[in-house]
Each structure stands twice: as C-alpha cells, then as structure tokens.
Amino acid sequence: MLVVVVGLALGMLLVTAFGKSPAPLVPQPLPPPATRLLPAGPPSPLTVALHGGLRIQLPIPQSRVTAIGYHAVSDGALALTPLGHQGNEGALSRLAHKLFGGGHGRFVYYQLNGGETDVLDVGAAPGTDVYAPVDGTVIGISDYILDGQPYGSRIDIQPSAAPSLVVSLTQLTPDPALTVGSTIAASSTKIGRVIDLSGVEHQALARYTQDAGNHVSVELRPAATLALP
Template sequence: MIACIVVATTLVTAFGSSKKAGDALSVLAPVGRLVPASPPRPQIVAVHGALRIQLPVAQAALTAIGYHATSDGAVGLQPVGRRGNEGFLSHLFHRVFGGGHSGVVYYQLGGGPGPPTASLDVGAATGTDVYAPVDGTVVGLTDYVVSGRVFGVRIDVQPTNAPSMVVSVAPVHPDPSLTVGSSLAASRSKIGSVVDLSGVERLALARYTRDAGNHVSIVVRPSPGAQLALP
C-alpha cells in the first residue's frame, strides 16, 4: 500500500518565489519536446562516503542541476562537477590553481537550515524517463502531496553498497512495474517519469533553465533502523 507524505511548501527551498532572466545557463535539453527515451550513460553527479549517486535522466534530457538545504534529516552530498554560480574568489582560485572543472555544472539554490547540498535537484522536462540513481531495493512508495493534491510518489531505495542509508527520489510518476521489494540497477532500471509541478510551485531551478524548472529531487538519509541502532 502506498503511504502518504504532505509537502510543506513553505519549508522547501527548492521552490523559489520569483524567476530571474539573464542568469548563466548550463548545457540544456531542447525546449518544448521530450528527448527520445533512453537510459543515461553512467555518470556520477554526487557522492556521500562510499555511496555514488548516478545521473537519473539521460544526458540529452538534462536541463540543469541544483542543490539546496532541507531540514528533514538529509545528509550533505558532495557534488561532482563545477559550481556555475560560485563567488568571484572561488572562481579566481579555480582559474589560478585548477580543480573544480570536471563533471557537470551545478548551481546552489537558496539557503535554509541543514546542509546546503542536502537535496540534489535534477532538471528535465515533464514526462522524461527517470532511472535509478543507485543499485538497490525499493523500500517505500509514498504519495507526494502538494496543496492537498497528489503529484506522483516519493521512491525510497536502500542502496546495495550503503544499506544503512535510504536514497529518496521525488516527485516521480512511478513505473507500473515498480513495487516495494523491486531490485534496481543504477542508470538501467526505469523507475518512472518527471512530474509537472509548475502549476502549483515556482521552481527555483527555472532560474538556470529555459523551461519551468521541473525536476526530481534526490536526498540521502540514515535508514530508520540505523538511527535506532545509534547509542
């Protein structure tokens, strides 16, 4: 049975209050049409200890990547790539001493309590296929509710190489074959498609894309069992 989770929209910093034009853009997918369905090439976009988070959408479908804080117990992720909106001194340091230029471009989205890289937002057009970001097993399917309406689900995955953690992906229209207990292969197992939240939220990622900024968010938390085991 699918449980239900209510999203407190005033606390989610992935949602911006306004959109600004003229900001730097990453390499974007074509606007107004879906990229032909295909799995992404394996590409690590974030890490946490031994856990490797793979890009969950095809590279050609990616519109932007952003990070923001969240106060729901998620751990901070280490981005793999270069920050596109870094400050002048950081930019100068990287130019002089090198480093920070491999991987995808990502953006820091707003502030708030918690680690500033706790939520990884991967932008793609509505309906884009979403694939598992890690090898693992589905341990939860929870309704994703905004303003009293259900917008897909949150998919919780127990990673094979980090069983004390839970990787959550949301919001996603789940693949019909997906159930609790399903085994997933990173970059190969389709778990669903991108949901359209643009009608109910102003999405902060839109500042760096040419579209409404729809995306899936990936967060990593200690599993409930691991938390109970702590002294």
C-alpha cells in the same frame, strides 16, 4: 625576485576575477517540442554526487537534462558532495580555484537558495523517464505531499553499497512495473517519470533553465530516521 613574480601573478588573477564579469553560462537547450518526450534510452553512467563511498548516478538521460542544482532541506537529509563545476560560484571561489586548482568537471551544477547540498535536483521536462540513481532495492512507494496535497510519489531505495542509508526520489510518478521489493540497477532500471509542478510552486531551478524548472529530486537519509508518509 620570486616574491615579485608571485605578486604580479596574484595581481593579474585579482584583475581577472574582479575587474570583469565572467562569460555567461548558457543553459543546455531543451530538445525540440516534437521530440522532447520521445524515449531517449537510459543515461550513460555518470556519477554526479557522492556521500562517503556511495555514488549517486545521473537519473535522467543526458540529452534531457535542463540543469542540475543543490539546495537545503530541513528534515534531516544528509549532505551530498557535488561533482562537476559550480556555475554560479562567487568571485572569491573562482579566484581560489585559479590559484590552487579544483572546481572543474565535465558538467555544470548550480547552488540554489544558500550553500547547502542536502537535495539534488535534476531538471527535465514533465514526462521524461527517470532511472535509478543507485543499485539497490525499492523499500517504499508513497504519495509525495506538498502543502497537504499529494503530487506524484516518493520512491525509497535501499542502496546495495550502503544498506544503512535510504535514497529517496520525489516529484515523479512511479513506473507501473515498479513495486516494493523490486531490485533495481543504477542508470538502467526505469523507475518513473517527471511530473509537472509548475502550477503548484515556483521552482528555483527555473532560473537556470529555459522552462519552468521541473525536475526530479534526490535525497539521502539514515535508514533509521526515514520519515513515514
């Protein structure tokens, strides 16, 4: 009798997972244009990714986030563990989560260009304030190079909780008050603003936003392998 009940439950889940398409996920709308660049204040502390014991906090105010995505990179970045719920997971993953639990969270992220999680992209309109994703010390501010040209800056942070690692943010302009040696606090120290790269490259995050997909990128590397500009 137990086998029959389990079989019926599994059959119903298979029909749910494969018999019809899931309800579409609606991206968070952008703020009205007149208020989009008004100061929103720092984000409420929210851990969006982990690497071991290191917590990566949301670097953009919640009201300004357009989408969150992860993708691969070929230059030695360490994999992050996303928190939240994947909005574009496959049918088999949805079925597994229904059977065994998991895969749920307070916010949605998207997997971009494959299944890797080396880079965290947090979408926001150009000019949006960016805040520190970790407590730590700024150890580098340099040009962000794309196709041989500088676009904004790269900010390297040594996190207090993991001094053997470096957290790097790109696709932003640094705050004028930020210097090498600055001590920063997660979710409270403003470190820069998002830049507009829509005229330079197609941004994969745009598939899940209502704009060009501009964003700030966050990567994690061992300190010994940090590439110099």
